[in-house]
Amino acid sequence: MKIVFATNNLNKLSEIQSLVPNGIEILSLIDINCNEKLPETSLTLEGNALQKAKFVFDNYGYNCFADDTGLEIDALGGEPGVYSARYAGENCLAKDNIRKVLDKLKGEKVRGAKFRTVIALIINGKETLFEGECNGSIMQTKNGEEGFGYDPIFKPFGYNLTFAEMTKDEKGVISHRGKAVKKLILFLAATD
Numbered sequence: 001m002k003i004v005f006a007t008n009n010l011n012k013l014s015e016i017q018s019l020v021p022n023g024i025e026i027l028s029l030i031d032i033n034c035n036e037k038l039p040e041t042s043l044t045l046e047g048n049a050l051q052k053a054k055f056v057f058d059n060y061g062y063n064c065f066a067d068d069t070g071l072e073i074d075a076l077g078g079e080p081g082v083y084s085a086r087y088a089g090e091n092c093l094a095k096d097n098i099r100k101v102l103d104k105l106k107g108e109k110v111r112g113a114k115f116r117t118v119i120a121l122i123i124n125g126k127e128t129l130f131e132g133e134c135n136g137s138i139m140q141t142k143n144g145e146e147g148f149g150y151d152p153i154f155k156p157f158g159y160n161l162t163f164a165e166m167t168k169d170e171k172g173v174i175s176h177r178g179k180a181v182k183k184l185i186l187f188l189a190a191t192d
Protein backbone atom coordinates (compact mmCIF):
# COMPACT_ATOMS: atom_id res chain seq x y z
CA MET A 1 0.00 0.00 0.00
CA LYS A 2 1.21 3.52 -0.79
CA ILE A 3 0.57 6.26 1.77
CA VAL A 4 1.50 9.92 1.47
CA PHE A 5 3.00 11.67 4.48
CA ALA A 6 1.72 15.23 4.02
CA THR A 7 4.78 17.09 5.25
CA ASN A 8 7.59 19.11 3.75
CA ASN A 9 9.85 18.22 6.66
CA LEU A 10 12.44 15.77 5.28
CA ASN A 11 13.61 14.75 8.77
CA LYS A 12 10.14 13.59 9.73
CA LEU A 13 9.80 11.77 6.42
CA SER A 14 13.02 9.78 6.70
CA GLU A 15 12.29 8.96 10.35
CA ILE A 16 8.95 7.37 9.44
CA GLN A 17 10.23 5.68 6.30
CA SER A 18 12.58 3.51 8.36
CA LEU A 19 9.82 2.47 10.79
CA VAL A 20 6.86 1.43 8.63
CA PRO A 21 6.16 -2.27 8.07
CA ASN A 22 7.15 -3.99 4.81
CA GLY A 23 4.42 -3.62 2.24
CA ILE A 24 3.81 0.03 3.05
CA GLU A 25 5.52 2.61 0.90
CA ILE A 26 5.65 6.17 2.20
CA LEU A 27 5.41 8.82 -0.48
CA SER A 28 6.35 12.47 -0.01
CA LEU A 29 4.44 15.47 -1.31
CA ILE A 30 7.16 15.85 -3.94
CA ASP A 31 6.60 12.24 -5.07
CA ILE A 32 2.97 13.09 -5.90
CA ASN A 33 3.84 16.47 -7.47
CA CYS A 34 2.09 18.42 -4.74
CA ASN A 35 3.80 21.79 -4.50
CA GLU A 36 0.85 23.61 -2.95
CA LYS A 37 0.87 25.00 0.57
CA LEU A 38 -1.40 22.71 2.58
CA PRO A 39 -4.27 24.43 4.42
CA GLU A 40 -3.75 24.73 8.19
CA THR A 41 -6.40 27.15 9.40
CA SER A 42 -8.02 25.20 12.21
CA LEU A 43 -7.93 26.30 15.86
CA THR A 44 -6.97 22.80 17.03
CA LEU A 45 -4.13 20.36 16.38
CA GLU A 46 -6.69 17.70 15.46
CA GLY A 47 -8.36 20.05 12.99
CA ASN A 48 -5.11 21.02 11.32
CA ALA A 49 -3.83 17.46 11.00
CA LEU A 50 -7.15 16.36 9.48
CA GLN A 51 -7.30 19.38 7.20
CA LYS A 52 -3.89 18.59 5.71
CA ALA A 53 -4.57 14.87 5.30
CA LYS A 54 -8.02 15.49 3.77
CA PHE A 55 -6.59 18.02 1.33
CA VAL A 56 -4.20 15.42 -0.10
CA PHE A 57 -6.81 12.64 -0.09
CA ASP A 58 -9.49 14.81 -1.77
CA ASN A 59 -7.25 16.52 -4.32
CA TYR A 60 -4.66 13.86 -5.12
CA GLY A 61 -6.57 10.65 -4.37
CA TYR A 62 -3.92 9.09 -2.12
CA ASN A 63 -4.29 7.52 1.29
CA CYS A 64 -2.50 9.94 3.51
CA PHE A 65 -1.48 11.02 7.00
CA ALA A 66 -0.47 14.39 8.41
CA ASP A 67 0.68 15.60 11.80
CA ASP A 68 0.42 18.72 13.90
CA THR A 69 2.23 19.50 17.15
CA GLY A 70 1.89 22.18 19.80
CA LEU A 71 3.50 23.15 23.08
CA GLU A 72 0.82 23.72 25.73
CA ILE A 73 2.01 25.75 28.74
CA ASP A 74 -0.16 25.57 31.88
CA ALA A 75 0.52 29.11 33.16
CA LEU A 76 -0.32 30.53 29.72
CA GLY A 77 -3.68 28.77 29.47
CA GLY A 78 -2.37 26.28 26.91
CA GLU A 79 -0.50 28.78 24.74
CA PRO A 80 1.21 28.68 22.30
CA GLY A 81 -0.65 25.47 21.35
CA VAL A 82 -1.75 25.47 17.76
CA TYR A 83 0.24 28.69 17.22
CA SER A 84 3.56 27.16 18.32
CA ALA A 85 5.33 27.67 14.98
CA ARG A 86 4.36 31.34 14.71
CA TYR A 87 3.93 32.42 18.34
CA ALA A 88 6.18 35.46 17.94
CA GLY A 89 4.73 36.32 14.51
CA GLU A 90 4.55 34.97 10.96
CA ASN A 91 7.95 33.78 9.68
CA CYS A 92 9.56 34.20 13.10
CA LEU A 93 12.51 32.10 14.21
CA ALA A 94 12.56 29.51 16.99
CA LYS A 95 14.65 31.84 19.14
CA ASP A 96 11.95 34.53 18.87
CA ASN A 97 9.30 32.06 20.06
CA ILE A 98 11.52 30.98 22.94
CA ARG A 99 12.15 34.60 23.94
CA LYS A 100 8.41 35.28 23.97
CA VAL A 101 7.70 32.25 26.16
CA LEU A 102 10.50 33.10 28.61
CA ASP A 103 9.34 36.73 28.81
CA LYS A 104 5.75 35.71 29.48
CA LEU A 105 6.86 33.27 32.20
CA LYS A 106 9.20 35.75 33.90
CA GLY A 107 8.69 35.42 37.67
CA GLU A 108 6.22 32.56 37.16
CA LYS A 109 6.76 29.57 39.46
CA VAL A 110 4.22 27.25 37.83
CA ARG A 111 6.14 26.06 34.77
CA GLY A 112 4.37 22.84 33.77
CA ALA A 113 3.88 22.24 30.04
CA LYS A 114 3.35 19.48 27.56
CA PHE A 115 4.04 18.81 23.93
CA ARG A 116 1.14 17.20 22.09
CA THR A 117 1.23 15.64 18.62
CA VAL A 118 -1.82 14.57 16.65
CA ILE A 119 -1.53 12.42 13.54
CA ALA A 120 -4.55 12.15 11.24
CA LEU A 121 -4.64 9.13 8.92
CA ILE A 122 -7.07 8.73 6.03
CA ILE A 123 -7.33 5.32 4.38
CA ASN A 124 -10.00 4.93 1.71
CA GLY A 125 -11.85 7.88 3.23
CA LYS A 126 -11.82 6.53 6.81
CA GLU A 127 -10.26 8.93 9.31
CA THR A 128 -8.28 7.79 12.37
CA LEU A 129 -6.48 10.02 14.87
CA PHE A 130 -3.40 9.12 16.95
CA GLU A 131 -2.06 11.23 19.78
CA GLY A 132 1.18 11.42 21.73
CA GLU A 133 2.02 13.60 24.72
CA CYS A 134 5.16 14.46 26.61
CA ASN A 135 4.81 16.23 29.97
CA GLY A 136 7.54 18.42 31.38
CA SER A 137 8.43 21.93 32.40
CA ILE A 138 9.78 25.14 30.94
CA MET A 139 13.30 26.10 32.04
CA GLN A 140 14.34 29.62 33.06
CA THR A 141 17.02 29.73 30.34
CA LYS A 142 18.01 27.86 27.19
CA ASN A 143 20.09 24.70 27.51
CA GLY A 144 21.50 22.49 24.74
CA GLU A 145 22.09 22.72 21.01
CA GLU A 146 20.31 19.67 19.60
CA GLY A 147 16.79 19.39 18.19
CA PHE A 148 14.69 22.32 17.08
CA GLY A 149 11.85 24.63 18.09
CA TYR A 150 11.33 24.88 21.85
CA ASP A 151 13.69 21.99 22.66
CA PRO A 152 16.27 24.16 24.54
CA ILE A 153 13.69 25.26 27.13
CA PHE A 154 11.66 22.05 27.53
CA LYS A 155 12.70 19.52 30.18
CA PRO A 156 10.62 16.32 30.15
CA PHE A 157 9.51 15.01 33.56
CA GLY A 158 11.92 12.54 35.12
CA TYR A 159 14.95 13.91 33.26
CA ASN A 160 17.58 16.47 34.17
CA LEU A 161 18.17 17.38 30.54
CA THR A 162 16.24 19.49 28.08
CA PHE A 163 15.24 17.90 24.77
CA ALA A 164 18.07 19.95 23.22
CA GLU A 165 20.59 18.16 25.46
CA MET A 166 19.42 14.69 24.33
CA THR A 167 20.35 12.72 21.25
CA LYS A 168 17.69 12.29 18.57
CA ASP A 169 17.21 8.66 19.65
CA GLU A 170 16.87 9.51 23.35
CA LYS A 171 14.30 12.17 22.54
CA GLY A 172 12.44 9.90 20.09
CA VAL A 173 11.69 7.28 22.76
CA ILE A 174 9.92 9.71 25.12
CA SER A 175 8.74 12.44 22.79
CA HIS A 176 5.15 13.33 21.89
CA ARG A 177 5.84 12.68 18.20
CA GLY A 178 7.65 9.40 18.92
CA LYS A 179 4.64 8.14 20.87
CA ALA A 180 2.09 9.20 18.23
CA VAL A 181 4.19 7.66 15.45
CA LYS A 182 4.46 4.40 17.38
CA LYS A 183 0.64 4.21 17.56
CA LEU A 184 0.37 4.92 13.82
CA ILE A 185 2.93 2.23 12.98
CA LEU A 186 1.15 -0.38 15.13
CA PHE A 187 -2.15 0.51 13.43
CA LEU A 188 -0.62 0.24 9.95
CA ALA A 189 1.03 -3.07 10.81
CA ALA A 190 -2.35 -4.45 11.92
CA THR A 191 -4.18 -3.24 8.80
CA ASP A 192 -1.44 -4.33 6.36
Ligand code: IMP
Binding pocket: 067, 068, 069, 070, 071, 084, 085, 086, 094, 097, 115, 147, 148, 149, 150, 151, 163, 175, 177
Ligand atom coordinates in the same frame (compact mmCIF):
# COMPACT_ATOMS: atom_id res chain seq x y z
P1 IMP B 1 4.78 20.90 13.61
O1 IMP B 1 3.30 20.76 13.64
O2 IMP B 1 5.49 19.59 13.82
O3 IMP B 1 5.27 21.64 12.41
O4 IMP B 1 5.18 21.77 14.88
C1 IMP B 1 4.74 23.11 15.05
C2 IMP B 1 5.74 23.87 15.91
O5 IMP B 1 5.79 23.29 17.22
C3 IMP B 1 7.17 23.82 15.40
O6 IMP B 1 7.42 24.85 14.49
C4 IMP B 1 7.97 24.01 16.68
O7 IMP B 1 8.03 25.38 17.03
C5 IMP B 1 7.12 23.30 17.71
N1 IMP B 1 7.55 21.90 17.88
C6 IMP B 1 6.98 20.81 17.34
N2 IMP B 1 7.61 19.69 17.73
C7 IMP B 1 8.61 20.10 18.54
C8 IMP B 1 9.63 19.39 19.24
O8 IMP B 1 9.75 18.16 19.21
N3 IMP B 1 10.46 20.15 19.96
C9 IMP B 1 10.38 21.51 20.04
N4 IMP B 1 9.47 22.21 19.38
C10 IMP B 1 8.58 21.51 18.64
